[in-house]
Amino acid sequence: MSFRSRLAISVAVGALTAAAAASPAVAGDDWGGHHEKHPKLYKGVVTADTLLLRSAPHRGSHVIRTAHRGQVVKIFCKTVGQNIQGNPLWYLLPDGTWAWGSARYIKNIGPAPRWC
Numbered sequence: 001m002s003f004r005s006r007l008a009i010s011v012a013v014g015a016l017t018a019a020a021a022a023s024p025a026v027a028g029d030d031w032g033g034h035h036e037k038h039p040k041l042y043k044g045v046v047t048a049d050t051l052l053l054r055s056a057p058h059r060g061s062h063v064i065r066t067a068h069r070g071q072v073v074k075i076f077c078k079t080v081g082q083n084i085q086g087n088p089l090w091y092l093l094p095d096g097t098w099a100w101g102s103a104r105y106i107k108n109i110g111p112a113p114r115w116c
Contacts, residue, residue, distance in 0.1 A: 042075040042113040044091065044106040051106070053099035057081025057090035064099040077116035078103065092116060 046067045055062040058081050067073055073093050081090040081100065089103035091113060 040114075041094065042111065043109040044073050044075050045109060046071045046073060046101075046105060047107050048105035051101055053093060053101045055099070057100045057102075059084070061100070064097050067093075067101065072109065073101070073106065075106070075108075075113045078113045079116045 046069055049069050051067045052063045053065050053067060055064055057079055060082075073091075074095050076092045076094045076098075078089050078091050080088050081102075082088070084102040084104040087102065087104040090100045091103050091106055093099050093101055
């Protein structure tokens, strides 16, 4: 193997090592702080009579379970999905099973969830 090839591999390995070392600290800021055991969960309250919670953030996906008006749910993160009555955001709910609920029918309690 030539010196140039060995040098390129060494530089690449060094860059990957540096990125891996920095990743936990950076991820810690996005996931509620690197000193916590679990990511920060947000909360919301269901505003629909019956909210269908789905396997993906769109109405055509499989219904996993339901939530009912007034139920407080934990929210892991938010993403853009199918637009539901003017609201394209969907929340990933970790309660029991991981399922997506339209943000149109979940009112935040406290700060808005982070992006997935």
